[in-house]
Amino acid sequence: MPRTSPARRNTLNSPRKRRVDVARRDDLLRQVQEIFLSEGFTTITIGELTERLHCSKATLYSVAATKEQLVVLATKQFFGESAERIEADVATRTDPQAKILTYLSGVANAMRRNSTTFYEDMVSFAPTAEIYARNTARAAERVRELIDDGIREGRFRATDGLFASQLVALAIEGVQSGVLLERTGLSAADAFNELATLLLHGLLHKPR
Structure with missing residues (x-):
């Protein structure tokens, strides 16, 4: 029976190995994400993470x-x-x-996962603060796109989409930082429902 060369064996085995490695990596990263969202990341060490994830430092450093x-x-x-x-x-x-209601509700649901500690750590660490700012800007832009779609379809009156999007961006930041929640006593979900209502009452066509 002909023998398979080492190179051939590696070629045959590597796709399966890569799939297993990627799945393991994604699972570890998702568990790390949950820990960070719940507790923040500044005070947690790699050693503590490996103990809680039941993996070695080498495994975590492969992520x-x-x-x-x-x-x-x-x-x-x-x-x-x-x-x-x-x-x-x-x-x-x-x-x-x-x-728009679905989008803003979805943002609210996502934000419920962020602990105060995670938010403070995120905005204090330059790389994550940049990620946050970029996604906040994208959320505002997405609401502007949805508003523009409604205007084109005749459901909303023609208004300044840029102003509306900036209003949403400020609201997102205010809820995320806790400033709006502290001043109004609302939950994140309630705050975004109020924002949606405010936007849409100002956008819907009024009967002549």
Whole structure:
């Protein structure tokens, strides 16, 4: 029986190995994300993470070479996965008003996962603060797109979409930082429901 060369064996085995490695890596990163969202990341060490994840430091360093890189990856994963879930929900709606309500509710649900400690750590660490700012800007832009869609469909009156999007951006930041919640006593979900109501009452056509 002909023998398979080592190179051939590696070629045959590598796809399966890569799939297992990627699955393990994603699972570890998701667990790290949950810990960071719940407790923040400044005070947690790599050693503590490995104990809680029941893995070696070498395994965790295969996900990211440093703790700082791990923090960045986990933060990106959080925002990326949240955006995917929100957009999937928005895609099930056809009415422009329902799309905006669904989008803002989705943002509120995602923000419920952020502890105060995580937020403070995130805005204090330059790489994650940049990720946060970029995603906040994208959220504002997305609401502007939904408003523009409603205007084109005749559901909303022609208004300044840029102003509306900036208003949403400020509201998102205010809720995320806790400033609006502290001043109003609302939960994140209630605050975003109020924002949606405020926007849409100002956008809907009024009967002549």
